[in-house]
Structures are given as C-alpha cells and as structure tokens.
Amino acid sequence: MVQAEIGLIGLGTMGSNLALNIAEKGHTIAVFNRTVSRVDEFKAQAGALADRIIPCHSIEELAAAIRPPRPIILMVVAGKPVDDQIAMLRKVLSPNDIIIDAGNADFNDTRRRFAELEGTGITFIGMGVSGGEEGARHGPSIMVGGTEESWHRVEDVITAISAKYKGEPCAAWLGPDGAGHFVKTIHNGIEYADMQMIAEIYGVLRDGLGMSAKEIAPVFAKWNEGRLNSYLIEITAKVLEIDDPKTGKPIVDVIVDRAGQKGTGKWSAIEAQKLGVPATAIEAAVAARVISSMKTEREAAQKVYGPATGNIKGDKAKLFHDLELALFAGKIAAYAQGFAVMDAASKEFSWNIPLATVSKIWRAGCIIRSQFLGTIAEAFSKGPVTNLLMAPAFIEMMKEAHPSLRRIVAIAAEAGLPVPALSAALAYFDGYRQARGTSNLIQAQRDFFGAHGFERIGEEGAHHGPWGDYS
Numbered sequence: 044m045v046q047a048e049i050g051l052i053g054l055g056t057m058g059s060n061l062a063l064n065i066a067e068k069g070h071t072i073a074v075f076n077r078t079v080s081r082v083d084e085f086k087a088q089a090g091a092l093a094d095r096i097i098p099c100h101s102i103e104e105l106a107a108a109i110r111p112p113r114p115i116i117l118m119v120v121a122g123k124p125v126d127d128q129i130a131m132l133r134k135v136l137s138p139n140d141i142i143i144d145a146g147n148a149d150f151n152d153t154r155r156r157f158a159e160l161e162g163t164g165i166t167f168i169g170m171g172v173s174g175g176e177e178g179a180r181h182g183p184s185i186m187v188g189g190t191e192e193s194w195h196r197v198e199d200v201i202t203a204i205s206a207k208y209k210g211e212p213c214a215a216w217l218g219p220d221g222a223g224h225f226v227k228t229i230h231n232g233i234e235y236a237d238m239q240m241i242a243e244i245y246g247v248l249r250d251g252l253g254m255s256a257k258e259i260a261p262v263f264a265k266w267n268e269g270r271l272n273s274y275l276i277e278i279t280a281k282v283l284e285i286d287d288p289k290t291g292k293p294i295v296d297v298i299v300d301r302a303g304q305k306g307t308g309k310w311s312a313i314e315a316q317k318l319g320v321p322a323t324a325i326e327a328a329v330a331a332r333v334i335s336s337m338k339t340e341r342e343a344a345q346k347v348y349g350p351a352t353g354n355i356k357g358d359k360a361k362l363f364h365d366l367e368l369a370l371f372a373g374k375i376a377a378y379a380q381g382f383a384v385m386d387a388a389s390k391e392f393s394w395n396i397p398l399a400t401v402s403k404i405w406r407a408g409c410i411i412r413s414q415f416l417g418t419i420a421e422a423f424s425k426g427p428v429t430n431l432l433m434a435p436a437f438i439e440m441m442k443e444a445h446p447s448l449r450r451i452v453a454i455a456a457e458a459g460l461p462v463p464a465l466s467a468a469l470a471y472f473d474g475y476r477q478a479r480g481t482s483n484l485i486q487a488q489r490d491f492f493g494a495h496g497f498e499r500i501g502e503e504g505a506h507h508g509p510w511g512d513y514s
C-alpha cells in the first residue's frame with residue numbers, strides 16, 4: 044500500500060487548497076474530514092494531483108496511511124474542534140508523530156495544548172498560515188511555533204509549500220510554543236486595522252465626495268502603484284470595479300454593511316491590553332466591526348440624530364493627495380503598534396521572536412503583503428527598533444504624512460464621517476511624540492481621591508499633594 048508522507052485533517056477552504064499545494068510539491072498526502080463524504084469528493088476534484096491523495100474515511104485509516112513518524116496538519120475551525128481532533132489523534136498516533144495545528148488559534152490555547160501533549164511523545168507545532176484560499180493553494184506565508192527541532196523535522200515541506208519573495212521562502216520558525224500563532228494573530232490584527240482604514244477612506248470618498256464605486260476604484264488602483272502598494276489596496280480597487288450579476292449594480296452597493304469576525308482581531312486587542320501595549324488602531328478596527336454589526340441600532344440612531352452632513356468641499360487634487368498620505372500615516376502607526384505588541388509578547392514569554400524575519404515572511408503570500416513590509420524588514424535588519432515610529436526611514440515618512448492624516452481626520456470629523464482607526468492612529472502618534480503630556484493631572488486626581496501618590500519633577504520618591512484643605 045502507498046504510504047503518505049504527511050496527513051491533513053479538515054478539507055474546508057484552507058485545508059483542501061493546502062493539501063493540493065502539498066501534493067503539487069511532490070508529496071503523497073493522506074486526508075480526512077469530519078464530514079466524510081468530502082474526502083472522496085476532494086480526491087475526485089483533484090485532477091492530475093489525485094494520484095498523490097489518499098482519501099481516508101476514519102482517523103484510524105488516516106494514521107495507517109501515513110508513514111511513521113507521521114506529520115499531520117489540522118486545518119479546522121479554531122477552538123473545540125481542534126481539541127476534539129487532537130483527542131482523536133492521540134488514540135491512534137505513536138511517539139515521534141507530529142500534530143501541526145495550522146488554523147488560526149488563540150495562542151493561549153496553543154500553549155495549553157503544548158502542555159497537555161508534553162510527555163506523550165507526540166510533538167506539537169502551532170503554525171499560523173496566511174494568504175486565504177489562493178495563498179493556501181499556491182504559497183502562503185507560514186509562521187511556525189514549537190521547538191526548533193520540530194521545525195527542522197517539517198522544514199522541507201513547509202518551505203516548499205510557502206510563498207517565495209524573490210526566491211526566499213516566506214516561512215520561518217519564530218520561536219517556541221505559542222510564538223507562531225501569536226504572530227499570526229497580530230498579523231490579523233494589523234489586517235483588521237489596514238482594512239478598516241481603507242474602508243474609512245472609501246467612506247470619505249463615497250459619502251463625503253459623493254463618488255460612485257466605479258469612480259473610487261481607479262483612485263485605489265492608482266494608489267496601488269505608489270507607496271500604498273499592497274495586496275489589500277489592489278483587491279479593494281478590483282472589488283469596487285465588480286458588478287453584481289443579479290442587479291447590475293456595483294457588488295459593494297448590494298452588500299450589507301455588517302462585517303463578520305472570527306476572533307483574531309479581538310485576540311490581538313486583548314493581548315495588547317494584557318501586555319500593556321497601546322494598539323489603538325487595531326482596537327478601533329475591532330470596535331468598528333462590532334458597531335457595523337449593530338445595524339438596527341444604527342438605523343434607529345440615524346433617524347434620531349440625522350445622517351452625516353458629508354459634502355466635503357475643496358481642491359480635489361489636494362484632497363486625494365491628503366487621503367493617500369493619511370492612509371499611509373495610519374498604516375505606519377498601526378504597524379508600529381502591531382510590532383510593539385509582538386516585541387512585548389516575545390519578551391514576556393521569552394520567545395525571542397525575530398521581528399526582521401516576521402516582516403520578511405510577510406512580504407509575500409499573506410493578506411497584508413506589501414512593499415511597505417520590505418521597508419519594515421530593512422528597519423529591523425539594521426538593529427533593535429524601540430518603535431517603528433523612531434526608525435530613521437519611518438521618521439522621514441511619518442514627517443511627510445502625518446499632516447495629511449491630521450487634515451483628513453479633521454475634515455471627516457467636521458463632515459460627521461466616522462474614521463475611528465485613522466483617528467486612533469493620529470491620537471497614538473500625537474500622544475507618542477508629546478514629551479509633556481497631560482497625565483500629571485490624572486496623577487493629581489488619583490492622589491486627591493485615593494492617596495495614590497505621584498512623582499515630582501526633579502525629585503526622588505513618592506509624593507502627595509496639599510489636598511487637605513480642599514477635599
């Protein structure tokens with residue numbers, strides 16, 4: 044009987060494409076899916092690659108079809124399904140076999156799974172995969188967490204299936220236990236911020252300037268040729284061009300303005316808060332998706348307060364230039380936040396995440412791939428970076444772009460158009476570059492009502508204010 048070199052459980056969007064990608068790279072792969080009928084259907088649709096696919100109708104059959112030590116990829120919905128599959132696998136696997144959770148997992152779950160599998164002889168890898176359907180099929184960006192030894196055991200196949208940036212594989216070992224899934228989570232947090240800021244600019248163009256989807260599409264297409272060049276800007280231009288076959292209207296105009304979310308954005312915001320790192324653009328993007336889901340309440344509130352005034356006036360050429368730079372400045376702030384969160388987590392969990400490598404493996408394959416990530420990679424390659432806002436290349440870019448961000452946030456506020464992620468990015472930048480902020484007043488308030496104490500300028504130790512006569 045032909046023995047597969049690798050196995051995969053979960054033939055959904057990502058799993059089926061990843062399995063085809065693996066088969067295409069010359070590996071025989073055994074596959075299993077909860078809904079068992081999908082397994083034969085998948086082989087039947089695999090065309091020329093079908094010979095390298097072994098369909099398995101039970102977990103026992105899957106284990107028997109793979110040559111030990113067995114590497115098995117899980118590509119199922121996050122949470123309990125992953126635990127259920129691991130529990131099933133534990134009954135049929137042997138010491139030295141490797142379970143690779145390639146879904147989007149909460150890194151806290153990944154850490155727990157590492158602990159639960161310790162001592163069983165089974166190796167566990169938590170692996171983030173990004174690139175959507177197309178990436179999984181032809182080359183995703185892959186973020187691996189686990190022991191370095193376990194990485195070397197799967198390195199050949201993982202690098203073979205990954206995207207390549209100028210020949211370099213977009214796959215890397217990023218540290219032990221939850222490091223890979225943490226980095227994938229923050230990738231998605233940044234993805235949320237990127238997408239939200241693009242949507243906010245679209246809102247200014249649509250509701251502030253009254254432009255149609257067809258008129259907005261070339262604006263993004265043009266921006267894609269410059270500093271904003273990225274997969275998300277590219278697909279935004281494409282999406283805005285496409286018509287709905289049912290109505291003939293632009294497809295975006297028939298889609299309900301309620302965004303879904305599966306958890307990674309929220310996990311990013313939660314972990315940033317836990318680590319004490321401001322990730323306000325990411326948080327704003329998560330909150331914006333939540334507000335978007337409150338459609339009925341929003342409709343009622345618009346009746347009470349009226350719609351945004353919109354109707355932005357002024358020099359169009361100057362406005363478009365400001366919009367492009369505002370998006371760029373917001374992007375710099377959001378990435379600065381995301382990388383700061385990863386840096387803090389790396390220190391907190393002693394992961395030693397190579398941030399230069401992270402930016403390098405995000406240059407191709409993943410959803411946030413962009414020209415900009417090349418500049419980030421260069422900044423990290425030159426040495427430690429406290430915050431991207433302080434890296435020389437970014438100082439220049441931010442100096443040029445932040446006045447535009449300021450103007451766009453002001454114009455949008457005046458017109459009543461919500462730009463929460465761009466506003467958060469601007470406030471973060473303004474807070475970060477302000478040598479004397481306003482927390483002296485907060486310290487005074489805290490000491491007044493709770494005797495919490497404060498530091499005095501130029502003096503050591505804790506101090507209290509002369510509140511006695513006033514309280």
Ligand SMILES: NC(=O)C1=CN([C@@H]2O[C@H](COP(=O)(O)OP(=O)(O)OC[C@H]3O[C@@H](n4cnc5c(N)ncnc54)[C@H](OP(=O)(O)O)[C@@H]3O)[C@@H](O)[C@H]2O)C=CC1
Binds near residue numbers: 052053079120148176
């Ligand atoms: N779609 C994307 O762009 C990306 C997704 N991911 C992540 O990849 C993973 C898979 O996503 P995707 O392929 O999009 O999802 P799909 O919904 O297309 O497929 C989900 C898969 O999970 C299986 N599954 C669901 N519930 C269970 C369960 N209780 N027990 C066993 N198997 C179960 C499904 O089996 P069945 O056929 O029986 O329902 C199916 O094979 C997720 O973690 C997702 O977050 C990561 C990067 C990109």
Ligand SMILES: O=C(CO)[C@H](O)[C@H](O)COP(=O)(O)O
Binds near residue numbers: 175231304307
């Ligand atoms: O990981 C991904 C992309 O990188 C997935 O597409 C994920 O589902 C996106 O998150 P959400 O569904 O919450 O928008």
